[in-house]
Amino acid sequence: MIFNLTLYLSATITLVVIMDxxxxxxxxxxxVGRRSKEARNRAARQAVLVSLAVISAFAVGGEAxxxxxxxxxxxxxxxGGLLLLLIALDLLTGKGATEPEAMEDVNVALVPLGTPLLAGPGAIAATIVFVRQADGHVPSYLALAAAILxxxxxxYLVLRYSGLVIRVIKxxxxxxxxxxAGLLLAAIAVQLIANSVKGFVTGVA
Structure with a gap:
């Protein structure tokens, strides 16, 4: 067996659900909605590459x-929750949307898009769990790598073609x-913080 199809499907579905x-x-x-099409495409590409690099790094040596x-x-x-909460507050107070010029100098593709939005604590934790499941078997590692890709x-495809939405909403x-988005991010941030507190209380490592 040169490829663990079961692990591939499990990891792919899990990560898609988590990364949403x-x-x-x-x-x-x-x-980045008010930037040019080229800038949006570049942001999508950079965000996904950053996320891929972070997830891959934790897959290789996350536990260590x-x-x-x-x-x-x-x-x-x-x-991750605290960082997302700060971004959410910016969006809710209008800084993220009404002051695009101020954000031109900030590479939002790195933070918060690449991490912690895409490569967030949930995706990182799930990746580490799947690495444990691979248990040193090459077919399983290949399946996990394929799932991450x-x-x-x-x-990338979803973000790359999100510009179609702009034509509708203006x-x-x-x-x-x-x-x-600010409200949703705030909710995600609060949930992450709540999970963090729960993890500390229950002693989850």
Missing amino acids: PPGNIPVFLSL ILSYLGIGIPALQGA TVHLVE DSGIVLVAKI
Whole structure:
């Protein structure tokens, strides 16, 4: 057996659900929706590449990295939640949507799009779990690598063609989307922080 199809399907479905490509469209548009088509495409490409690099790094040495730094998954969730909460507050107060010029100098493709939105604590934790399941078997590692690439390809295609949404909602719609995205990000952030607290209380590493 040269490919673990079961692990591939399991990892792909799990990561797609966690990373939620369609759900990232509002945040993506709220941050780069008013930029040129070329800038949006570049942001989509950079965000996905950053996410791929982060997820791959944790797949290769995630457990060793966290162990060396003495960091557990709950701490990772808490940090990601706090970072997303700051971005959410910016969007809700209008900074993310009504001051696009101020954001031209900030590469939002790296933060918050690449991480922690795409390569967030949930995706990182899931990847580490799947690496444990691979248990040193080459076919399983190949399946996991293929799953990670597949998910990021889907993510790129969704963000790359999110510009079609702009033609429908126009500039006024982007402002509304920014508010909705801010609310959703705030909810995600609070959930991450709650999961972090729960993890510390229950002693989950």
